[in-house]
Structures are given as C-alpha cells and as structure tokens.
Amino acid sequence: MPQRRVTVASKVGLHARPAALVAKTAAAQAVPVTIAKDGGDPVPAGSLLSLMTLAAGHGDEVVIAAEGDGAEAAIDAVAELVASDLDA
DSSP: EEEEEEEOOOTTTTSSSHHHHHHHHHTTTSSOEEEEETOOOOOOOOOOHHHHHOOOTTTTTTEEESTTHHHHHHHHHHHHTTTTTTTT
C-alpha cells in the first residue's frame, strides 16, 4: 500500500479549518485515504471528526496512505495540504 510521511505544517495542527480542508480533499479522492499519527491507528482522512480526534499538532509526523487505482495521486493531494500552512 502506498504511503507517505508528512509533517503537519499548520500552527494549530489538524484542527478546525485545516482539518476541514484536508477532510474535504480526502473525501473527494477516487480511493479511500487514511491518516495515522506516528505509532497510532489509521483513521479515515475524509472524516472531519476522525481528523480532530487524531490530535495531530504542529510539527507532528503523520502517515498518509491509500490503496487502489489513483492511490498515489490521492496521497499527493492530501499530503500537499497537510504539509502546507493552512492557517492563513
């Protein structure tokens, strides 16, 4: 299963607005995307509630994964957001 490690760039972590943007992007992908905080269980990246309970803060490393046709593109789309400062 393709996956990528990404550092959370938003100063508030994956909470509120950044989490909503990530969830919206993940839900729009052709394949299910999961995200896991280092050492934790993966959760659906398209679920705002799951992202909020992940408690991924600024500077935390997360693992984004997907499986199936288009998995790499889906991971790229979500990873780009997680690695961006979405606080602005």
